[in-house]
Amino acid sequence: MIQLLISGLAMGSIYALVALGIVVIANAVNVVNFAQGENVMLGAYVAATLTLTLHLPILAAYAISIILLALYGYIFQKVAYYPLRKKPFITVVVATIGVSMFLKNAARIVWGPQPIYFAGPFGESMIRVGGVSINAQNILIIVVTLALVVFQHFFFAKTSLGRQMQATAQDQEAATLMGIKVSRMIAFTFIYSSMLAAAAGVLLAPIFYVSADMGANLGLKAFAASIIGGFGSVPGAILGGLFLGVLEIFAAAYVSSLYKDAFAFIVLILILAFMPRGLFGEKISTKV
Amino acid sequence: MEPLLTVDAISMIFGGLRAVDSLSMNVMLGEIHSLIGPNGAGKTTVLNVISGFYKPTEGKVLFDNKLIQGSNSSTISRAGLARTFQNVRLFKELTVLENVQIGMYALVKEGIIGTVFHTPYFRKVNKASVEECMALLEMVGLKDKASLRARNMSYGQQKVLEIARALAQKPKLLLLDEPAAGLNDTETFELIKLVRQLQGKGITVLLIEHNMRLVMNLSDRITVLNFGKKIAEGNPDVIQNNEEVIQAYLGKRRAYA
Amino acid sequence: MQRKTVKSFSLAIATLLIVSLSGCGSNGSNSGVSADKAPIRIGQATALTSEYTVVGQYLSNGTKMAVDEINAAGGISGRKIQLVQEDSANTNPAAVNAINKLIDSDNVVAIMGPDLSTQNFAVAPIINKAKIPFTVQGTNAKLLDGNSWFFRLRPDDGLAAKTAAKFAIEGLKKKKIGVTHDSDEFGVGGRDLIVKAVQDLGGTVVGEESYNSNDKDLTAILTNIKNKGAEVIIDWGHPSQSATLQRQNKQLGINLPIIGSPGMGMPATIQLAGDAANGTYVVGDPVPSLNPDPKVQAWVKKYTDLYKAAPDFHSASAYDGIYMLKMAIEKAGSTDATAIQKALLTIKDYQGMGNTFTFTDGNGAHMVMITQIENGQNNKLIQTVKL
């Protein structure tokens, strides 16, 4: 039982990290980045290449891949978002889908079709607790996710850059009036979101194997999690992610593992139909 | 003369703010009734409650002795209550004619089969509705602009087109939300002539307007609203000399003395 | 974006449309060389994109190697072989388009089919209508019913599944069997055969669990099977899920012995599963590197030098397929489809790299090997089963 809960929470934390990446961008520029799943894959591949081919120590590989993804985030924003910022959101959404198609196939060409395994910092070691063996990597994921959440809270609340990014997210016009360089803040938002994706990718690799398709429905699931939690709200994304991770594992164990993915989306549609604000979202409505 | 529209002690509370405070008023069949008051008095909120956008926190709305408060806007519009908007809401990408045709949507029964196969029945019904719309356009002086895009019309023309669309619903009661806003003098004069014409056709009008010349010239009865409460009601000359009304508009006179 | 660039860009798209339509006319006709000297065109539909490229590359390498060898030795009765490859990716429409292109546009004489059984099902109607010899990699037992033009180069699931069940009950002396499988048609086909074979041999299947082809976390399935008291797991799935199964079997401390489908023995799967693979039994095509026959060992060495990676049974069966097509064309003395079909059916006990082939019907390969993975190598031969 505890085993299921732990791996459920671990999976949930990954969904939460990716969902956070999606929500951060959505709040700032009202666009859903359907390529977020592929960003995670990119982070995993970069880390795998650094450790396996260049034999860097694990932690160095993690740090470098997060920085590289930050750079990638900037380029992605310049190429896919910037020329489209004035366009309706559907054009931008389809553009991100185009980017995800490109990333999936480009990764397969560069890194080959063979899934790669690279051990996490704790390698294979298991933790035996009262007859229950828990994968050390799961614990690492949960701990790192909590740390990131706390960091994000302080970053946005306390640091000036964080506050400026939040201001841009709330109201771009007002932010420009305050002298905030909005386009720079948007760039930072994309960079931050890609770094979150890199973190998720790096943590996920030992469980998921690094392959071109690892990101595929991860992005969709994370987006669903952010809606279940209450789209636009940061706690909503985190709690939605955890909720989805645990729901899936228990649904797979006790109902049927075949329909595991379907449960995520059934819950999503129910939430959208009856509680569009999500479990934790606040009431937002447009005046007539 | 029995009332066509009765607003019975309605209140609209937006999280602590009583935008409308137990307002009661009624509009008689065939009259031109104006609802005036300084900005923020709650005029448009009242209009939105009557036309079904908001469900009033308290009170009832009776139209043609049927309870309509809380039902959705399309049912209310089909019951014969059409409206225009403060900031014109036209179907910009559709042609002028199409805009008016949409007004007539509920009255024209083309039927699924007719629509898909353009049966002779469909063509007859369609032709009739086009003629009616053209007549309306002629009435408001937009006949020659029928096939142009609504987006390309001037502001005054758009205002008048919106009235034409409302008229296409063959309404019993027409709600006009600041129709004269942004019109020049000739356009305002045309508007007065048009509203007179509508009254002649037996259409009751509830008018929200700031242009006092228009209100005093057109209205049979006026209700004055201030901070969501009714402070006066009666015919134009009574309202003109009503102390409270002047204070509401010009602020305390004694303050200057 | 000024109007001009927008206009020119969409004009480019429009011309692309016109080119695409007119483009059809050009490459239809083949070279004007007289018929008897013209190269014999053999088609291959294999996964060059999508996650199945892993298998696609093995097939493509094996085929190219055979074609180059034959051409170097003078081709088939003097005519060189021209290999035409089309990408069948991972969906049925892609496979159907690839096969149609091979038959109609590339006018090939025979086709080497893709690995996925679902794709083989999808193209069966086209092959039957076009009447062209079609070598099959898909192992689903029901694939050959009504498809007289299908020639399977690998043992079908029926043989492999029965052997796996037999080995579990008689070899490992286990009574309670757990079956895990992919939810796709390969996995479902395998499971049905295993369950039937176990019941025939007096064992009991205590648990059946299926997973989707992109599932990553099988903890739920493994805990279920363990709680139902299974003593051994027979798994019928694709590489990355089989690897996850072995890895999590060890991680969660369940440590049940696992007997896997042929995919379990592929170098890719072993590399993915890491040391969790050690001890796993594999029932599948004879592993080339394990085949004592020196001819096979020479071939393995030549393949490894050429492609810098060890061959697996896919490359072996593709290599044998080309050689058998060569034998059939030479025997039939022409590239006429029905003649090739008849000639293929006369092949008896042909010692290939991957199997010994006897084509009494569509099923040519009748030899299966049970092996065990030890320190990262699928090289401990347990038993060779000949039917």
Add this chain to the structure above:
Amino acid sequence: MNKKVLRYLVFILLAAVILSIPGVMPNNYYRGLANLSLIYVIVALGLNFIYGYTGYISFAQAAFFGIGAYTTALLGVDHHISFWLALPLSGIMASLFGVLIGIPSLKLTGHYLAMATIGFGIIVQMLMQNWTSFTHGATGVGNIPGISLGGFTISSASQYYYFLLFFVVLSILVTWSIEHSNLGRSFKAVREDEIAAATSGINLTFTKVFSFALSAFFAGIAGGLYASMSAYISPDTFSFDQSIVFFTMVLIGGAGTMLGPVIGAILLTFVPELLRFMKEYYMALFGIGIVLIMIFIPQGIVNVFAKDGQFAEWITAKRTARVESPQKDL
């Protein structure tokens, strides 16, 4: 030579070209592609109702396409019902599901609707894959009976071409007549301004659900035709990626017009095949192509040329970035 005769001549020329295509095509491979593109035209025309005219996003078109295909296939294979009865049923079955997804989506806008339709699509595909007793599961449905009319069975690719052409022309006529009717105008009114539409007496619930059902009906009919033509269908064909391709067809061709989806469908069926020679690179290029098109011509080809294209202005209208609420307060 007045305008009317000129337009008539162009029409004749166009008809001649379209009718001669099977003859022009060098072999069955390209005829097969032409047939597939005709089927996709019907799906794209359907999607045009909900997206082009009503302004709502649907990523569930492949699911409706699949529902139609499975209805015809299962009725044919399991219950031996003739194609001519099964086809309309496929359309109706798909539109029932269209209503099913249409109702909850009434209150949704933007990303939320997109996400709901994606979820719906994935659930439908999962049911097809795993409900083995009813849908034959992952093995798919084989030897689906072909199409025969009084003894004559359609066999060759060219015969299929003309048969499908009939359905495409029918779909175009139906689209034209709906566009020029009150119903069509009510769709566009909802796209332009829902609040004004409501006050003009348009019942928003009915209009949106009907538009969903209509686009599903087209996809269902196309699914039935696809199943009978290809004789074998399996769940993996009706995936979320396929819905993306359908959506991109309408987007690139030009939504909100009649010609747009037709051009988009033909283009996106032939271009990937012609890029085939690039083997594993063509999917990556396809991705970049979509990004470029979104940057340069978001309104699609047809709308670039039709300067006053109604949809063109709507989609390129400048939008201020604000977080749309999941629910418009109506």
